[in-house]
Amino acid sequence: SLLERAPDLAAANEILHRVFGYEQFRGKQAEVISAVLDGHDVLAVLPTGGGKSLCYQIPALLRPGFGLVISPLIALMSDQVNALLARGVKAAKLDSTQDLNQRGDIWDAARTGELDLLYLSPEALASPFVRDKLSRLPVNLVAIDEAHCISQWGHDFRPEYRALGQVKALFPDVPAMALTATADHVTRADICAALHLDKPVEVVAGFDRPNLSLRFVRRKGAALKEISALLQRQKGASGIIYCGSRDGTEKLARALTLEGFSATAYHAGLSANIREDRLKAFMAGPESKNQAKIMVATIAFGMGINKADVRFVIHADPPSSMEAYWQEVGRAGRDGLPASGVCFYAPGDLGWAVRRLTLRENEGAADQSVQKQKARDFFATVLGPDCRRQAVKRYFGEEAGAACGTCDNCLSRGRLTDVTEPAQMLMSALYRINGARGRKKLVDHVLGKSDRPDYTTRIKTFGIAKGQYDAALLTHVLDQCEAAGVIAEELYDGKMPIVGLRDSDLLKQLFKGDLKLTAKI
Numbered sequence: 001s002l003l004e005r006a007p008d009l010a011a012a013n014e015i016l017h018r019v020f021g022y023e024q025f026r027g028k029q030a031e032v033i034s035a036v037l038d039g040h041d042v043l044a045v046l047p048t049g050g051g052k053s054l055c056y057q058i059p060a061l062l063r064p065g066f067g068l069v070i071s072p073l074i075a076l077m078s079d080q081v082n083a084l085l086a087r088g089v090k091a092a093k094l095d096s097t098q099d100l101n102q103r104g105d106i107w108d109a110a111r112t113g114e115l116d117l118l119y120l121s122p123e124a125l126a127s128p129f130v131r132d133k134l135s136r137l138p139v140n141l142v143a144i145d146e147a148h149c150i151s152q153w154g155h156d157f158r159p160e161y162r163a164l165g166q167v168k169a170l171f172p173d174v175p176a177m178a179l180t181a182t183a184d185h186v187t188r189a190d191i192c193a194a195l196h197l198d199k200p201v202e203v204v205a206g207f208d209r210p211n212l213s214l215r216f217v218r219r220k221g222a223a224l225k226e227i228s229a230l231l232q233r234q235k236g237a238s239g240i241i242y243c244g245s246r247d248g249t250e251k252l253a254r255a256l257t258l259e260g261f262s263a264t265a266y267h268a269g270l271s272a273n274i275r276e277d278r279l280k281a282f283m284a285g286p287e288s289k290n291q292a293k294i295m296v297a298t299i300a301f302g303m304g305i306n307k308a309d310v311r312f313v314i315h316a317d318p319p320s321s322m323e324a325y326w327q328e329v330g331r332a333g334r335d336g337l338p339a340s341g342v343c344f345y346a347p348g349d350l351g352w353a354v355r356r357l358t359l360r361e362n363e364g365a366a367d368q369s370v371q372k373q374k375a376r377d378f379f380a381t382v383l384g385p386d387c388r389r390q391a392v393k394r395y396f397g398e399e400a401g402a403a404c405g406t407c408d409n410c411l412s413r414g415r416l417t418d419v420t421e422p423a424q425m426l427m428s429a430l431y432r433i434n435g436a437r438g439r440k441k442l443v444d445h446v447l448g449k450s451d452r453p454d455y456t457t458r459i460k461t462f463g464i465a466k467g468q469y470d471a472a473l474l475t476h477v478l479d480q481c482e483a484a485g486v487i488a489e490e491l492y493d494g495k496m497p498i499v500g501l502r503d504s505d506l507l508k509q510l511f512k513g514d515l516k517l518t519a520k521i
């Protein structure tokens with residue numbers, strides 16, 4: 001087989017120097033490449049800009065035949081192919097814009113050994129014609145870029161990626177590689193299973209971005225006011241603001257423009273033309289008349305966007321998982337210069353996130369418990385006291401290392417308030433009311449608010465927090481109970497999302513004072 005003649009890492013080094021003109025391998029590139037050269041399937045989780053492309057380009061060049069690269073980003077494929085051609089690498093891409101002649105030429109090159117790398121979209125691989133052709137050609141490895149898209153637990157699931165489940169069966173004798181910048185344990189396992197990877201070697205690195213200072217800020221006033229105050233301090237800098245809704249992006253971009261900032265909005269509801277124009281405006285340098293310094297966007301904006309001098313990423317609304325957060329905040333500071341990530345959150349955001357997932361289940365979607373757990377884990381970090389950078393690294397399974405000294409938690413140690421007591425009040429109310437309560441009702445109950453007397457107004461927890469804690473704090477504390485796993489969103493009567501007690505052991509610990517909850521107030 002091809003693998004028996006696998007060249008070693010010295011040959012890989014030679015290609016790195018001669019073809020790509022680089023001194024040495026970066027990060028874990030060599031580890032990935034030698035695993036592939038040894039014939040293993042590989043899952044590589046390496047940071048954006050970390051050099052994932054070389055991980056498949058070099059092994060593909062070292063073998064007879066060509067490497068097949070599957071990427072969802074057609075625009076980026078062209079860039080890569082052009083860059084490779086400029087270095088004398090025989091690369092091509094197959095896509096829907098090509099006519100039959102062009103395609104014929106590519107197939108000919110592939111057959112006659114005149115091809116090193118072939119780039120393909122997942123949709124193209126779904127075509128039986130293309131698959132049939134490829135199965136008779138000398139493919140030497142299959143690389144799946146942005147592999148997290150195959151996982152429904154990932155932050156950017158794409159249904160067209162499902163077709164990639166057949167890749168292993170189509171090319172059983174060559175290594176398959178899955179590459180992504182961001183995937184937690186659950187997503188990694190899901191990627192490997194969905195792609196049927198065979199005992200994959202997992203290489204995970206790069207959840208450390210020393211130039212990023214991370215901050216989570218509990219929003220007290222209107223988003224616009226807080227955000228524009230932040231922006232005033234970074235006038236002229238380029239940045240991205242993520243919003244939870246399409247409507248929110250438009251409104252915020254308009255409001256910021258009125259305040260004199262150069263901002264534009266981006267979301268999946270806009271036509272392709274408008275999106276392209278706005279992306280161009282954002283990518284443009286300061287010399288351009290149409291430059292937009294600030295992109296206000298939904299999560300539709302991001303994958304494959306490679307602007308080096310993004311100085312800040314602001315989350316006007318928090319994302320719902322650490323994966324999404326890291327992917328998004330990671331777009332700041334690609335040039336290695338100092339950059340910041342500021343994520344706003346408000347009391348009830350976690351409650352809202354799990355509620356939305358519960359409603360989605362109720363509308364017939366698949367079980368969302370994995371997503372809910374991801375939301376809880378993320379908010380446990382957001383609401384927690386640990387160094388942000390350590391928390392991120394720990395979450396992704398990297399060595400936590402030293403505290404960063406620059407994040408909000410590192411800078412504000414000691415300013416956490418113990419909120420175990422209001423949590424006990426809320427939980428004992430929930431316990432007595434037998435669970436069937438919405439969050440707002442529960443908060444109203446401990447505050448002693450009720451439209452009309454009923455059995456709940458006679459329970460002794462009615463009004464227990466009145467005069468001591470306000471609704472915002474109590475809502476915040478409910479989020480912490482959810483993040484800590486004490487309560488969980490569930491469906492009442494098969495349709496109404498309510499909070500229910502989740503873990504009676506944790507509840508006991510909370511009542512005994514063994515489980516302490518803290519908040520930044």
Ligand code: ADP
Nearest residue numbers: 022023024025026047048049050051052053054
């Ligand atoms: P990713 O796909 O992981 O986001 P790329 O493969 O696009 O990253 O690589 C990012 C940049 O780093 C590219 O310009 C690439 O040429 C460069 N690069 C990759 N590996 C090395 C290396 N070993 N030494 C120097 N530059 C490298």
Ligand code: ZN
Nearest residue numbers: 387404407410
């Ligand atoms: Zn820190």
